[in-house]
Amino acid sequence: MHRVHMGVGASYVNILLHGLRTALGDGWGGSMMGTEISDVLFGTPKINQSKVNLGVLKEDYVNVSLHGHNPVLSDMVVRVSEDPDIQALAEEVGAKGVNLIGLCCTGNELLMRKGVPMAGNHLNQELVITTGALEAMIIDYQCIFPSLPRTASCYHTKIVSTSEKSKIVGSYYYDFKPENAYNTAKAILKMAVNNFPNRIPEKVIIPGKPVDMMAGFSVEAIQEALGGTFQPLIDAIAAGRIRGVVGIVGCNNPKVKHDYGHVTLAKELIKHDILCVETGCAAIASGKAGLLMPDAAFLAGPGLREICKALDIPPVLHMGSCVDCSRILVLLAELARALGVGIHQLPVAGAAPEWYSQKAVSIGSYFVASGVYTVLGVMPNITGSQNVTELLTGGVIGVVHANFAVEPDPEVAAKLIISHIDGKRKELGL
Ligand code: SF4
CATH class of the missing domain: 3.40.50.2030 (Rossmann fold)
Structure with a gap:
């Protein structure tokens, strides 16, 4: 409130960088504490089977x-x-x-x-x-x-x-x-x-039949599914069987055909051997589309399909509610630690194809401020300022090694993400 008060924030660079710092406080602080304390009170999620729609x-x-x-x-x-x-x-x-x-x-x-x-x-x-x-x-x-x-x-x-x-x-x-x-x-x-x-x-009209889905993929549950260590995931990424990891998160937005952005993007990415980890309404969209079951691996590329079959996991993992996007940060930190690099060097990306809420603004911002290239499917209300648009989609790379991109077509968004991941793999010599 102080930074946007009359007579304080007059530089768009200054205000936006402060916004990114505040978002980091949410992602690595408030939101992460929310997840951790919920796990303490109610239990850390374990892989389970349920139904959706x-x-x-x-x-x-x-x-x-x-x-x-x-x-x-x-x-x-x-x-x-x-x-x-x-x-x-x-x-x-x-x-x-x-x-x-x-x-x-x-x-x-x-x-x-x-x-x-x-x-x-x-x-x-x-x-x-x-x-x-x-x-x-x-x-x-x-x-x-x-x-x-x-x-x-x-x-x-x-x-x-x-x-x-x-x-x-x-x-x-x-x-x-x-x-x-x-x-x-x-x-x-x-x-x-x-x-x-x-x-x-x-x-009374109850349409359709429930779709089976798997959920409960906390970081701890993923580690357990991998045999107690992240090494198999690291090895698969290094060998190119898994090309990268993408967090698809966020809401539904009435400007986007319901679930179209989430499901199309997830299908495109898994087809190219990219493991998707999801939260919030994005994960529910994938559940309704049948992507949260191990059988969905037939839609994945050969490398990811083989891993899913070996571990009996879906190619799209449900990691929780929107507050649990912090679980994705923890997963990225584990991967970065294991590879001995920064998060911004990993072959990973974020996406919010149908975002609408204020919280999604914070989540997208803490992904970017943590070094994760993030593609939005809906344009934020920033285009009134060319300076702001250019900073968030480009200039901010010089500060946090990542930026936002906006692409409403999920197939084109997938291409942007794949090319970003390939670039990061090349930089790592993979
Ligand atoms: S903020 Fe609301 S609409 Fe967005 S993912 Fe969470 S529950 Fe869904």
Whole structure:
């Protein structure tokens, strides 16, 4: 706030470099602490199997979606859903039980640690209501459409907000605090179960079938899958069987056909033997497209395919929620340490093909400030200044050894990334 106050920041270079430093504080500080502390409280994710898309709703169950970013409440809701009182109440209203499903990054947190199925990503949040089979959507904060209560008013769905910071007009509000967590979660689930008889059968349409997916690829889980050391990955990169590693992250954006940017880019990269690691809504997009299963290796180039088959892992690894982009930083740091080079020298890149949120700006900035070339699919609102545009897409290389590029066509973006990775391999003599 101080740096952009009247009479302080008058140099665009000065302000932007400060912005990059602040982003580093997020990536290697705040965000990383968020991930670490979540792992301490709820457990470090391990590889697991689950399912994704709107087909995870069950017609004969009370369906409750968990949406937002905070694992604290949702973890408690998962525990309460097994409470015998809730089970008995569900049977009383004619349901077989309670079916919890995830959306966005609260969903990712639960998927990573508990294998809770995912209904979808950012642009699925209203669609899950239009199935007519959702009794309640429990929200915490971030990425929640303020229009949800209006959409829900066309159906029987109740929108339940739980964060003091993120009250939404038209939603039911429950003041959720760690001290009253169990009882609050129980009251919310009771409301959801009691809403089951209000379902309008003619409005129920659950489309498609769930798609299988694998998740839980924390850095620790990747290391374990590799046999306890990163050496096999290093060897594969050195031998060219894996050409490089790309982090595809970020949101859905209404300016981009839903999931098209994520899925097209991931398919192009794996085809060229580039391992993709993903978080947030990008990872959910890949899940819906079937890329998070070992079988998807048939779409990969011969080198990556062989590694996936040997380790029984997918060519696209789900590393968690958007806060878990810090896991990608840790992975890059491990690779750089093992090779004895800086992160900026690695054959790696970042991409956010459908980004929209403020947090994505910070994530992209800490990738670049950490030395990772990053390609955005949507142009940020910076083109009013040629100086700013040129600095972020070029001049900043002189300071952090990396820059942003913007390319809306994911096939062209893949070419940019492949050429960048090939350049880095050449510099390393690989
Ligand atoms: S990836 Fe973007 S849209 Fe999706 S949950 Fe994270 S910030 Fe929100």
